[in-house]
Amino acid sequence: MPPDLLSIGEVADRAGVAHSALRFYESEGLISASRSGGGQRRYHRSTLRRVAFIKVAQRVGLSLEEIRGALASLPQSRTPTKIDWARLSAAWRPRLDEQIAVLQRLRDELASCIGCGCLSLGACKLYNPGDAAASLGTGPRYLLSDARPVEGGQ
Amino acid sequence: MPPDLLSIGEVADRAGVAHSALRFYESEGLISASRSGGGQRRYHRSTLRRVAFIKVAQRVGLSLEEIRGALASLPQSRTPTKIDWARLSAAWRPRLDEQIAVLQRLRDELASCIGCGCLSLGACKLYNPGDAAASLGTGPRYLLSDARPVEGGQ
């Protein structure tokens, strides 16, 4: 194996994603790889960080398409630096703030609604369509499973 | 039309959901309807509240399966009262609290990570797998679109 190049199995193990996911990311233009003589994928070490970025971005709620856009804004001419990555992830902050605010609003509405006992289509804010921030997306929701205790700030 | 019974179009209009969604909910056992002589659906008025409940529960992040479970705990012998509905939705509060806490933790980790500049697979909490509360689910995410301003508590 050429120096400093990783097989798909190594990247999968180290980054904690499935082989199939790496191939899928490649097909979606999120990562890339050179090939060995026999046609096997060989990843640059920086791919590890790229994949890690993808995973964190997903936690924040970005779609793969948005992540692709973010990754495309990285410099192509050189391996991205810490500063490049920090710039990208700093952009997530307002997004998280907004997600939190949406949930807090919902919680508050729920509290006042249970308090007043209305729960009616006409009068109740909860039933008010128009807050299109409603959906948390389709698909399986493991949102609340296995949430880690706070265990003290970093 | 028999008194106090609603057609699917009326329910769809008043509850703000598509006809197809109502049929789908019925197929999933979330709502039910009697039939007219010609086989058209006739909904009891309480179906409006039931559908409203489904929509709010979805905002909170419950799957249709969970919602079906919650609805199944309602009394079958009588039309549910405000108190019945309030009891169900009160159970959402801790769930929302937890969702908010998860996002706040993520935001805090992000902040410290940008501050320290690490963003590395080994050292960075952000890249730490094990917080399985990661996913917000697959599918389209309109989480942040059209978030309503707070406009004063109810």
Added chain:
DNA sequence: CTATAACCTCAACCTGACTTTAAGTCAAGG
């Protein structure tokens, strides 16, 4: 009585993020 709007069923399709399967190839140890 007729036009037409509203309704019916059933099957197929959609999105997103992957995983699974089938059938075959490559790499490394013994």
Added chain:
DNA sequence: CCTTGACTTAAAGTCAGGTTGAGGTTATAG
């Protein structure tokens, strides 16, 4: 050389939460 595990491709499958379409029926206004 042979075996075994890691790898290759392409296509199909999965899940949730519906939507869309075809082909046909019912309800109601005029």
